[in-house]
Amino acid sequence: MNLVDILLLSVALGIDCLVVSFSQGLIFTSARVKNSSMLAVTMGFFQGVMPCIGYFATGLISSYVAPFAKWIVFLIFTALAIKFIYEAYQGKDEEICCIGLRCLISLGIATSIDALGAGVNLHLTNTPLIFSAFLIGLGSVLMSFSGFWLGNFFKKLPSKFLEIGGGIILLLLGLKALL
Numbered sequence: 001m002n003l004v005d006i007l008l009l010s011v012a013l014g015i016d017c018l019v020v021s022f023s024q025g026l027i028f029t030s031a032r033v034k035n036s037s038m039l040a041v042t043m044g045f046f047q048g049v050m051p052c053i054g055y056f057a058t059g060l061i062s063s064y065v066a067p068f069a070k071w072i073v074f075l076i077f078t079a080l081a082i083k084f085i086y087e088a089y090q091g092k093d094e095e096i097c098c099i100g101l102r103c104l105i106s107l108g109i110a111t112s113i114d115a116l117g118a119g120v121n122l123h124l125t126n127t128p129l130i131f132s133a134f135l136i137g138l139g140s141v142l143m144s145f146s147g148f149w150l151g152n153f154f155k156k157l158p159s160k161f162l163e164i165g166g167g168i169i170l171l172l173l174g175l176k177a178l179l
Contacts, residue, residue, distance in 0.1 A: 048137025054119020
């Protein structure tokens, strides 16, 4: 994967962070700077760490999957893309929660599961891990912080289109890996 691919992957993975942070921005009216900063840092941390876990877990089994690498990359990105687009059309019952440590960790893990699969793809495409994980984490911090403040100021943003856009980006990355 080249720099543009990594940046697109970062944006696609950061969409979940943006949407979750947006919903939190709708809720909080006090301590907004503290809540938005804590949320953004947590999201970025988990989005940056999960690809590393996926990357190293793949390293343990790479000799078995190397002949099928481009198909695996394609299938993972396609599955993630379908998941993003499917969830965009599902009704969402967002549960209001405070931004305590337990809530932050839960949100961080929940939004970064996709990044675990991205780490597998980074390994299979021989993409540099540290730089990629840093960009994914940084992109998630920026998108989370932006999402919180968009939610706070605009109170309504069609997250459906953001999730569909993220799914399309992942689908295109999957097709590129296959071709």
